[in-house]
Amino acid sequence: MSSKAPAIHDPSHWDSVSTSYAAEADRMTGRYAQAAWSLAALPAGARILDVATGAGALLVPALRDGADAIGIDFSPGMVAVAAERAAEVASGERALVMDGQNLAFPDNSFDAVFSIFGVFMFPDPAAGFAEMARVLRPGGLAVVAVWENAGGAGPAQLFAQAARRLFPDQPVPLPMQRLFNSPELLDAAFLEAGLAPKSVHGVEYAWPAPSVEWFRDHAKLAYGWSPVWQALDEAERVAFAEEAAALAGDLPPEGIYSTALIGLARKPE
Ligand SMILES: C[S@@+](CC[C@H](N)C(=O)[O-])C[C@H]1O[C@@H](n2cnc3c(N)ncnc32)[C@H](O)[C@@H]1O
Numbered sequence: 001m002s003s004k005a006p007a008i009h010d011p012s013h014w015d016s017v018s019t020s021y022a023a024e025a026d027r028m029t030g031r032y033a034q035a036a037w038s039l040a041a042l043p044a045g046a047r048i049l050d051v052a053t054g055a056g057a058l059l060v061p062a063l064r065d066g067a068d069a070i071g072i073d074f075s076p077g078m079v080a081v082a083a084e085r086a087a088e089v090a091s092g093e094r095a096l097v098m099d100g101q102n103l104a105f106p107d108n109s110f111d112a113v114f115s116i117f118g119v120f121m122f123p124d125p126a127a128g129f130a131e132m133a134r135v136l137r138p139g140g141l142a143v144v145a146v147w148e149n150a151g152g153a154g155p156a157q158l159f160a161q162a163a164r165r166l167f168p169d170q171p172v173p174l175p176m177q178r179l180f181n182s183p184e185l186l187d188a189a190f191l192e193a194g195l196a197p198k199s200v201h202g203v204e205y206a207w208p209a210p211s212v213e214w215f216r217d218h219a220k221l222a223y224g225w226s227p228v229w230q231a232l233d234e235a236e237r238v239a240f241a242e243e244a245a246a247l248a249g250d251l252p253p254e255g256i257y258s259t260a261l262i263g264l265a266r267k268p269e
C-alpha cells in the first residue's frame with residue numbers, strides 16, 4: 001500500500017476530477033442534495049453555507065431558490081466550477097477556497113450549514129462538525145448527508161466489487177477511518193459538536209446505468225479517491241477499469257441503488 005497521503009484528503013486529487021465531476025456528479029449527488037435542501041424547508045432569503053460544495057450540488061439549487069448561499073471547498077478546481085455554475089443563477093462571490101476544518105467565518109453567521117457527502121471524509125471529521133456548529137447561529141440548522149454504504153455509493157460499489165474479484169485475497173480497505181453511516185453514529189457526531197439531533201432520513205435513488213465505456217473512461221472519477229486505486233500502477237488501473245466495465249455489462253437498466261442518510265440537527269438557542 002502506498003505511503004502517500006490518501007487521495008481523499010488531497011485537494012489536488014479533487015482538482016484533477018473537477019471538470020468531469022461537474023459533468024457527471026449531479027446525476028448522482030445532485031438528487032440527494034435536492035432532497036437535503038427540501039428537508040431543511042428554509043425560509044426565502046436564508047443565509048446558507050455549503051461545506052465541501054464540490055461542483056455546487058447544494059449551492060446552486062439553494063441560490064436558484066433565492067437563498068443567500070455560499071459554498072466552500074478545499075479544491076480550487078472544484079471552487080472554480082462551483083463559482084461558474086453559481087454565477088449563472090446569482091450575483092456575487094458564491095464559492096470560496098477554504099478548509100472545512102477551519103472555516104474563515106465568524107461565530108453565529110449562518111441560518112443553516114450543509115455538508116453533502118463532505119464532512120464525513122475529512123481527516124478530522126469532528127473538527128468539521130465543530131466548525132459547522134460554530135458558524136451556525138443559535139437555533140440554526142445543520143444538515144449532513146453521508147452514504148449508508150461505508151465503502152461508497154453508485155459506481156463506487158461496482159469498483160469495490162471489481163477489486164474483490166481481482167484481489168480476492170486482500171480485504172478492500174474502507175476509505176474513511178471513522179464511520180457515520182447509521183442514525184446513531186450521525187446523531188453522536190452532532191451531539192459531540194454541541195448540536196441537538198432532530199431527525200435522520202434514509203433517502204434512496206437509483207443511479208441509472210451508463211454504458212460500459214463509461215466505467216473505462218471515468219474510473220478515476222468514480223474510484224480515484226479510494227485507497228485501492230492509489231495502490232495500483234497504471235497498467236493495473238487499466239485492468240481494474242476493464243474489470244468494472246465487464247461487471248457493468250450485467251447491470252439492470254435502472255442501475256445501482258444507493259441510500260444516503262440525511263441528518264438534521266439544531267444549534268441550541
Ligand atoms: C464527494 S465530493 C461532494 C461534493 C458535493 N458536496 C456533492 O455532493 O456533489 C467531496 C468534496 O469534499 C471536498 N473536501 C474534502 N475534504 C475537504 C476539506 N477538508 N475541506 C473542504 N472541502 C473538502 C472535496 O474537494 C470534494 O469536492
